Amino acid sequence: MYLMRLSADELHALQLRDGLVPALEAAEVEQGRAGETSAGEKRAWRHSLPAVARDLRDAGLGAVDMMIEYALPGRKGPADVILAGVHPATHAPSYVVAELKQWRGVTAAPDRAGRFVVANQTGKPKRHPAEQTADFCRALIRSHAALMGSEACLAGLTYLHNAADSDVTDLLRYPRTRLSHLFTRDSRGALIRFLRERLTAAPGRPAAELFAAGPVHARLAGLDPQGRLQWHGDGFRLxxxxxxxxxxxxxxxxxxxxxxxxxxxxxxxxxxxxxxxxxxxxxxxxxxxxxxxxxxxxxxxxxxxxxxxxxxxxxxxxxxxxxxxxxxxxxxxxxxxxxxxxxxxxxxxxxxxxxxxxxxxxxxxxxxxxxxxxxxxxxxxxxxxxxxx
Missing domain, CATH: 3.40.50 (Rossmann fold)
Structure with a gap:
C-alpha cells in the first residue's frame, strides 16, 4: 500500500506551500509506519519527488497519479513512487515504477562484479538501482491482478536527477530491459519523451484505484509446478x-x-x-x-x-x-x-x-x-x- 497518493499537479502545489514532507510524516503516523523512514529518504521526499512532479508537468502529464512509498507485503523496502495513468496507444491503465536517487557520482566496485560505489557514502557496494527497480516490477507482476497477463502496461525507471552522464558512466553501461530504464539530469529530455510514450494527460486516479484494489496471492500469478514465475511471451528480452x-x-x-x-x-x-x-x-x-x-x-x-x-x-x-x-x-x-x-x-x-x-x-x-x-x-x-x- 502507498503512503500517499496525489497527482503531479497536487504534489507540486503542496510542495510550494512547504506542506509535502509534513503531509507524508502525518501519513506515516496514521498508517503506523512512523520511524521507518530515514533522514536520507525524507530528503528524497523534499527534493526528488518534486523533481519527478516537475518533469511530469513539463511533459503535460500533471494529472498523472503518484503513489508514494508503495510497499509490498513481505518485501523489504517500498518503491519510491509508482506513476499511474492511461497508455497513449492502448488507452488501458499504464504504470511506471520510479526509483529516485540523489547520487552525484558512482563507479563500479573494483572487486565486486555488478556492484557500485557511491561517492560520499560508506558501507557495502550497492546493486545497480535499475536492477533494484526491475526486481520490484517483477514482484508487482507476481502479486497484482491489474498486471496479470498484461505486463506490457508496466515499466520501470531509475532517475538520478542530480548526476550528469559523466558522473555515472559505469551505471549507463550496465545491461537492462524495459523494466529498468535509467535517466540522469543530462537525459531529462529523454525521460520526458519516455513518460509521454507510457502515459497521457488523462487523470490517473482510475488507474491508481484499480492498481491499489487488485493485489492477488503470488500462487495465482502464473507460477509453474516448480514455483518459478512463467513469463508471458518474451517481454523481458531486449x-x-x-x-x-x-x-x-x-x-x-x-x-x-x-x-x-x-x-x-x-x-x-x-x-x-x-x-x-x-x-x-x-x-x-x-x-x-x-x-x-x-x-x-x-x-x-x-x-x-x-x-x-x-x-x-x-x-x-x-x-x-x-x-x-x-x-x-x-x-x-x-x-x-x-x-x-x-x-x-x-x-x-x-x-x-x-x-x-x-x-x-x-x-x-x-x-x-x-x-x-x-x-x-x-x-x-x-x-x-x-x-x-
Whole structure:
C-alpha cells in the first residue's frame, strides 16, 4: 500500500506551500509506519519527488497519479513512487515504477562484479538501482491482478536527477530491459519523451484505484509446478522490445562518449532489419542531442569523416568484402576497421544474427576485436537478445 497518493499537479502545489514532507510524516503516523523512514529518504521526499512532479508537468502529464512509498507485503523496502495513468496507444491503465536517487557520482566496485560505489557514502557496494527497480516490477507482476497477463502496461525507471552522464558512466553501461530504464539530469529530455510514450494527460486516479484494489496471492500469478514465475511471451528480452533496446544502446554510447578513453561498441543479438531500424532511431536521437553521427549502411566507401559516433551495419561490411580480387577478406577489412575506429569517438558496429559471414572473411566480431586490440582501444559487446535478471 502507498503512503500517499496525489497527482503531479497536487504534489507540486503542496510542495510550494512547504506542506509535502509534513503531509507524508502525518501519513506515516496514521498508517503506523512512523520511524521507518530515514533522514536520507525524507530528503528524497523534499527534493526528488518534486523533481519527478516537475518533469511530469513539463511533459503535460500533471494529472498523472503518484503513489508514494508503495510497499509490498513481505518485501523489504517500498518503491519510491509508482506513476499511474492511461497508455497513449492502448488507452488501458499504464504504470511506471520510479526509483529516485540523489547520487552525484558512482563507479563500479573494483572487486565486486555488478556492484557500485557511491561517492560520499560508506558501507557495502550497492546493486545497480535499475536492477533494484526491475526486481520490484517483477514482484508487482507476481502479486497484482491489474498486471496479470498484461505486463506490457508496466515499466520501470531509475532517475538520478542530480548526476550528469559523466558522473555515472559505469551505471549507463550496465545491461537492462524495459523494466529498468535509467535517466540522469543530462537525459531529462529523454525521460520526458519516455513518460509521454507510457502515459497521457488523462487523470490517473482510475488507474491508481484499480492498481491499489487488485493485489492477488503470488500462487495465482502464473507460477509453474516448480514455483518459478512463467513469463508471458518474451517481454523481458531486449530483442522483442525495440524501445528498451534503443535506450540501452543510446546509454552505452553516452557512457562511451563521456568516458576518458575511446572504446568500440559491438552490438549483436538482432536481425539485419531490426538492427537497421535501431541504428536509424539512435542516429536521429543523437543528432537532435547535438552529436555528430555517421551511418555506414549503403554502398561501399573508404572515406570516413571524423565524427562523434560512427554506426556501421553488417551489410556494409559485406559490401566491402564482396568485390573479387586480391586482398579480399581480413586483409581488406582490417585496415578499414582500424581507420573507422580512429576517426570516431565512439565506433558502433551492429552485427546481425540472421546473416552468415563469408567463409574467407571469418567472424566480423573477431575482426573488429582484433582491430581494436591492434589500436589498444577497449571493446564492449552489447547483446540485445540476452534475458537479464
Amino acid at each position: 530483442a522483442s522490445d525495440p524501445v528498451a533496446a534503443q535506450r540501452f544502446v543510446l546509454d552505452s554510447v553516452r557512457a562511451a562518449y563521456t568516458a576518458q578513453d575511446k572504446s568500440v561498441l559491438v552490438v549483436t543479438g538482432t536481425t539485419a532489419a531490426h538492427g537497421s531500424r535501431l541504428v536509424g532511431s539512435a542516429e536521429n536521437t543523437l543528432n537532435h542531442a547535438g552529436y555528430a553521427t555517421r551511418v555506414l549502411s549503403g554502398p561501399c566507401t573508404a572515406t570516413f569523416p571524423v565524427c562523434d559516433v560512427l554506426f556501421c551495419e553488417e551489410p556494409w561490411l559485406r559490401s566491402v568484402d564482396a568485390p573479387p580480387g586480391p586482398g579480399r577478406g581480413p586483409d581488406r577489412l582490417s585496415p578499414l576497421l582500424e581507420k573507422m575506429i580512429k576517426v570516431a569517438r565512439v565506433p558502433v558496429f551492429v552485427l546481425a544474427d540472421d546473416l552468415t559471414a563469408p567463409e574467407d572473411t571469418g567472424d566480423f566480431g573477431v575482426l573488429i576485436r582484433q582491430a581494436a586490440g591492434a589500436l589498444r582501444v577497449p571493446d564492449k559487446c552489447i547483446r540485445l537478445d540476452r534475458e537479464f535478471r
